[in-house]
Structures are given as structure tokens and as C-alpha cells.
Amino acid sequence: MHQMQRNKVAWILFFITPGLLVVGTFILLPLFMSLFNSLFSWRQLIRLEFVGLENFRRLLTTFPYQQRFFNALKNNLVWFLSTTLIQNTLGLLFGYLLSRNIPLSQFFKRIFFIPVLFSIVAVGFLWGMYLNPNGLVNNFLKLVGLGFLQRPWLGMEHLATPSIIMVNIWRWVGFPSLVFLAAIDNVPQECLEAAYLEGVSEWKLFWKIIFPLIIPSITIITVLTIIGSLNVFEQIYTMTGLDGAPNYSTDTIGTLFYRTAFGSVDAGSPEIGIGSAIGMVIYLLTFATSLLSIFITRKREVQL
Numbered sequence: 001m002h003q004m005q006r007n008k009v010a011w012i013l014f015f016i017t018p019g020l021l022v023v024g025t026f027i028l029l030p031l032f033m034s035l036f037n038s039l040f041s042w043r044q045l046i047r048l049e050f051v052g053l054e055n056f057r058r059l060l061t062t063f064p065y066q067q068r069f070f071n072a073l074k075n076n077l078v079w080f081l082s083t084t085l086i087q088n089t090l091g092l093l094f095g096y097l098l099s100r101n102i103p104l105s106q107f108f109k110r111i112f113f114i115p116v117l118f119s120i121v122a123v124g125f126l127w128g129m130y131l132n133p134n135g136l137v138n139n140f141l142k143l144v145g146l147g148f149l150q151r152p153w154l155g156m157e158h159l160a161t162p163s164i165i166m167v168n169i170w171r172w173v174g175f176p177s178l179v180f181l182a183a184i185d186n187v188p189q190e191c192l193e194a195a196y197l198e199g200v201s202e203w204k205l206f207w208k209i210i211f212p213l214i215i216p217s218i219t220i221i222t223v224l225t226i227i228g229s230l231n232v233f234e235q236i237y238t239m240t241g242l243d244g245a246p247n248y249s250t251d252t253i254g255t256l257f258y259r260t261a262f263g264s265v266d267a268g269s270p271e272i273g274i275g276s277a278i279g280m281v282i283y284l285l286t287f288a289t290s291l292l293s294i295f296i297t298r299k300r301e302v303q304l
Contacts, residue, residue: 033276058274059274059277075161079229091177095184096206116175124239131154260274
């Protein structure tokens with residue numbers, strides 16, 4: 001009996017060891033290294049004395065780090081709210097409509113998901129060209145008689161971030177659409193048939209029966225939205241660069257981290273200590289908000 005248990009443990013270790021090595025090497029080790037580096041002062045790439053939480057204090061209270069950090073954090077919040085309210089709501093709507101077998105539903109299933117397969121770098125460069133003053137978007141507006149709407153979309157502070165977010169929504173909306181579609185398709189048919197026999201409206205069918213049963217999928221999409229919104233980097237880098245142009249209006253904590261760790265906030269020398277502190281803040285925010293969203297959605301699931 002003991003030999004069988006030892007064999008069972010050996011097989012379990014055999015199968016989980018590769019996964020543990022990957023997680024330890026690419027997730028846990030960088031996390032602990034960031035924490036370690038954030039507790040020291042640095043002179044470019046040379047680690048100096050232990051300073052405890054001094055880098056966090058400088059990040060949150062001293063110029064220019066404080067201003068840049070809270071501005072970037074505000075932009076990340078805008079990303080999260082916009083993505084949640086627009087992208088995920090559209091995804092839920094599209095998923096529901098596709099589950100109703102509307103005309104050409106098979107065609108739309110493929111069309112919605114195609115942008116998800118595109119390289120985010122390629123999407124960023126292409127849309128960066130489309131949105132420039134002489135790009136495809138402005139030329140199209142002029143062609144259809146809406147020339148008064150032409151704008152330097154990525155050159156105006158109040159339009160740059162919304163423009164990049166809309167490109168991101170265009171690229172990603174197919175993912176939540178198919179996730180919600182799969183969840184709706186897995187709703188037991190007997191529940192839907194009983195509702196139809198009772199003569200409930202389409203709205204009540206969705207809100208009272210379908211929505212409560214797909215909350216686990218909503219939880220997953222919400223957590224992924226939080227993680228994605230806090231780690232925005234590639235699309236901003238390819239469309240407006242690392243300096244958060246114009247006037248830091250597109251800056252996020254991802255681009256701020258890169259500038260700080262590898263070139264300083266205002267084009268000075270690298271600040272690895274503060275950069276590592278920003279990395280730890282990104283991790284803590286991601287972890288805390290993900291736990292909070294899971295708690296809220298699970299609580300709602302129990303209530304429903």
C-alpha cells in the first residue's frame with residue numbers, strides 16, 4: 001500500500017514539475033527579483049545600499065515620479081472602465097445574438113474573431129497610420145462628406161487615449177463574444193424551453209435565466225480585463241511611443257515602468273529601484289483587483 005502511494009506521488013511530481021519550473025522561472029523568480037531590487041538604491045546598473053521602502057516613497061511623493069505615476073494610473077483606470085463598459089458589453093450582446101442563430105451567424109462568428117488573431121504590433125502600426133492626419137480614417141470621413149470630423153486623432157490630448165482604446169476594442173471584442181457565446185450555448189435547454197412555455201419576454205429570459213448561469217464566464221472575462229488594462233504597453237508603444245505623447249495623455253504604468261527602469265521618467269539615467277517599485281505596484285494592483293472582482297461576482301452568483 002505504501003509503495004502504491006509512493007508511486008502515485010512520484011507520478012504526480014513527474015507531471016507537475018515542468019509546470020512548476022515554468023511558473024517559478026518566468027513568474028515567481030522575476031517577481032521576487034523585482035521586490036528585491038526595489039529595496040535598494042541604484043547608480044544606473046550598479047546596486048548600492050539597502051534603502052527599504054524609500055523607492056516606493058519617492059514614487060508616491062516626489063516630483064516627477066508622483067505626477068507621472070498617478071497620471072498613468074488614471075489612464076489605466078480609463079482603459080479598464082472603457083474596456084469593461086464597451087468591449088465586454090458588446091461582447092455579451094454579440095454572443096447573445098449569435099446564440100439566437102441570426103442570419104449569417106456562422107459567418108459573423110469568424111469575422112468577429114479574426115482581429116484577435118492579428119499581431120498586436122502589426123495592428124498598432126497599421127492603425128497608427130490610419131489615424132494620422134492624412135490617414136485612412138480622415139480620408140474616409142472626407143469622402144463620405146464628414147470632413148468636419150477630421151482630427152489629428154493621436155495628436156490631441158483628449159482624443160489620443162480614446163482612439164487607442166477603440167482600436168483595442170476593435171481587436172479584442174471577438175474574444176469575449178465567443179466566450180459568452182460558448183457559455184450561453186451551454187445553458188441547459190430545458191431551462192430555456194420552460195421559460196418559453198411560460199411566455200417570458202426575451203429580456204427576462206436573458207436577465208433572469210441566462211445571465212445568472214454565465215456569471216463564471218463573466219468573472220473570467222472581468223479578471224482578464226483587469227489584467228490587460230493594468231499591463232497595457234505594446235499598443236501604446238506602437239501607436240504613440242514610450243513618452244506617453246501627447247503630453248503624457250497616453251501614458252500608462254506599463255510605459256512609465258519601461259521609461260523609468262531603462263531611461264528614467266524624463267529622459268535621464270535608468271532608475272532600476274523605482275522601476276522595480278512600479279513593477280511591484282502593477283503586480284499588487286493586478287492581484288488585489290482580480291481578487292476583488294472574483295469576490296464580487298462570486299457573491300452575486302450565490303445571490304442569484
